[in-house]
Amino acid sequence: MLNCSCSFEEPFGYTIVHYICTSISFPVYGLxxxxxxxxxxxNFSDYRKYLVLHIFSGLLLEVxxxxxxxxxxxxxxxxxxxxxxxxxxxxxxxLFLPACLIYTGxxxxxxxxxxxxxxxxxxxxxxxxxxxxxxLRYMFFICVVFVCIFTILSYPxxxxxxxxxxxxxxxxxxxxxxxxxxxCFFFNFDSTIFKLFYVICAVTVVTGTTSAxxxxxxxxxxxNSVRTRLSAKTKQMxxxxxxxxxxxxxxxxxxILIPLLGFLWAISFVVSLSQxxxxxxxxxxxxxxxxxxxxxxxxxxxNLLRKxxxxxxxxxxxxxxxxxxxxxxxxxxxx
Numbered sequence: 001m002l003n004c005s006c007s008f009e010e011p012f013g014y015t016i017v018h019y020i021c022t023s024i025s026f027p028v029y030g031l032x033x034x035x036x037x038x039x040x041x042x043n044f045s046d047y048r049k050y051l052v053l054h055i056f057s058g059l060l061l062e063v064x065x066x067x068x069x070x071x072x073x074x075x076x077x078x079x080x081x082x083x084x085x086x087x088x089x090x091x092x093x094x095l096f097l098p099a100c101l102i103y104t105g106x107x108x109x110x111x112x113x114x115x116x117x118x119x120x121x122x123x124x125x126x127x128x129x130x131x132x133x134x135x136l137r138y139m140f141f142i143c144v145v146f147v148c149i150f151t152i153l154s155y156p157x158x159x160x161x162x163x164x165x166x167x168x169x170x171x172x173x174x175x176x177x178x179x180x181x182x183x184c185f186f187f188n189f190d191s192t193i194f195k196l197f198y199v200i201c202a203v204t205v206v207t208g209t210t211s212a213x214x215x216x217x218x219x220x221x222x223x224n225s226v227r228t229r230l231s232a233k234t235k236q237m238x239x240x241x242x243x244x245x246x247x248x249x250x251x252x253x254x255x256i257l258i259p260l261l262g263f264l265w266a267i268s269f270v271v272s273l274s275q276x277x278x279x280x281x282x283x284x285x286x287x288x289x290x291x292x293x294x295x296x297x298x299x300x301x302x303n304l305l306r307k308x309x310x311x312x313x314x315x316x317x318x319x320x321x322x323x324x325x326x327x328x329x330x331x332x333x334x335x
Contacts, residue, residue, distance in 0.1 A: 006181035010072065010083060014281040021285065022066060025292035029059040031309075032295050039308040047241075050114055051298075054107035054248075058291020061100045065288035069093045073280040077172045079184050087183035091158035094185070098151045098201070101256065102144050104291075105208050108249050109137060112215040115242055119222040119230070129218050136211035143204035150197035157191040164188050205257065216246065237303070244302035248294045255290030259283050 032055050036048050065071065070084035082090035113133060120130060159182070168186055169175050178184065188194050219242055223235050230238070299305045 005177045006087070006183055008072075008074075008081065008083060008176070008178045011278065011281065014278060014285075017285065018066065021289050021292075022062070025062055025289055026059075028292045028295055029055060029062075032299060035299075035305065035308050035312060039312055040304065044304070047114060047118075050107065050111050054104075054111060055291070055295050057100070057104040057107050058295060061104065061291055062288055064096060064100050065284065069097070071284060073283060074176075074179065074184070075280045077168070077175065077179070079168070079179055079186050081178065081184040083183070090183045091155060091185055094158060095151050095155060098147055102147065102204075104252060104256070105140075105205075106144075108252060109140065109208050109212050109215075111245055112212040112219075112249070113137065115238070115245060116215040116219045116222075119219050119238055127218065129214055133211050133215045133218065136207055136214070140204060140207045140211055143200060143207055146200050147197070147204055150193060150200055153193050154188075154191070154197050157188040157194050158185045161185055161188060164190060209253075212249065216242070240301075240303050244298050244305075247301050248298045251290055251294040251297060255286050255293070259287055 033052055036052050036055070040048055068084060068086055069082055069090070070087075071090075072081050072083060073079070074081050080090075080094075081087075082093065086093050116130070116133065162180075164186060165175065165180065167190075187198075189198075219238070223230070223238050223242075299309055
């Protein structure tokens, strides 16, 4: 049981922003899932399942980061401290972070592969690149298994850090009393296990990103190919779906990978920005809330989903929107 010296106060402004963002993001997730399940065409069902699972990954990360773990990076000392009801078990709670990120990664890769397969079945032939996507996907899943194993093995290095904290105190200066509690810990780069965990995570990210990128390239190539047996309107619909997915994936990449890799690879860069007292809270908030931003962007950029949202909100559609290729969705089974 943590004593009172292990608690710390967060800036009042951040607390207000946190509650405002949460009050917006939860309805966004709920509304998005409801529209996908009940307001989209029946022949959209296969792709709809992938989208629902993907949106749920954002909700899961939101709950984990903002409620269960509620982590704060206490710069200029690069230590992570939990201030939630589970703070006593912070090293254990951290072990679920890779699982949340893996879930998000799998959902994104699955969406790109699904869009590739939806187009490839209308192409006259397959390709070596298509097989590469599948091999890289299998390699990604193998890496995921090792990530899970090394996540568990890294627990002792997160739990028992008295010596490492003494070393970090000599480097960064005197710690606040709460930093010596179990709710605060460093990434222990003196540990061989954690170094291997870090390398395997990097390989997993590269493998998954490469798989999704090649799938994206194949989809574009098939859509633009003269051999593809797709009408012009259907091609336009596929392009719209793919662009919407690409934007959503870019938001995930920018709002998860950049802050995480920036913290792991460039601590000196992060520390140099620590003169801004709200910087670490903004960093965490970006990771926490990016799922809602990605969901909103997906609905605004996807013609079919945007029209479903407008119909539900009883917003009149413009004449130009009536000519969008999503209107022809009922006549195709490629979803």
